[in-house]
Ligand SMILES: [Ca+2]
């Protein structure tokens with residue numbers, strides 16, 4: 001027992017005397033650097049995830065507002081007729097515009113809003129959008145795995161982290177009001 005103890009003490013003393021070599025210090029700094037960057041990446045990832053959840057929650061609220069607009073006026077934003085779902089002549093607009101009919105009225109019949117006091121900006125600072133002719137991609141968030149190809153969906157949407165609307169993919173976050 002005593003012999004083993006001496007052996008360990010000897011090893012301990014030896015390494016204590018030696019201290020850290022330059023290489024060991026470099027390796028420690030590199031390891032700390034890698035751990036710090038991993039932590040940063042995971043924090044950024046968590047923040048982006050919470051922004052995406054917020055966009056989805058906003059879109060759910062906006063959908064409620066659009067459904068209330070439909071009930072009162074029998075049309076969608078920009079007076080888009082409910083049927084047919086796909087109509088290439090209808091225009092895309094931002095949902096905070098009065099033409100959308102959510103927070104103010106631009107000539108809607110039987111309008112009884114505002115259906116939302118203020119249409120918020122999405123978590124990336126872009127206005128939410130109404131697109132009566134959106135092409136879903138199979139991987140688009142909210143398209144539920146259905147890539148429509150040539151067909152179109154009527155959606156409300158956030159352009160996502162890159163702030164640009166994309167068709168058939170990208171980081172858009174959509175809520176489908178109806179499909180053609
Ligand atoms: Ca479109």
Ligand SMILES: [Ca+2]
Pocket residue numbers: 159160161162163164165166170171172
């Ligand atoms: Ca996008």
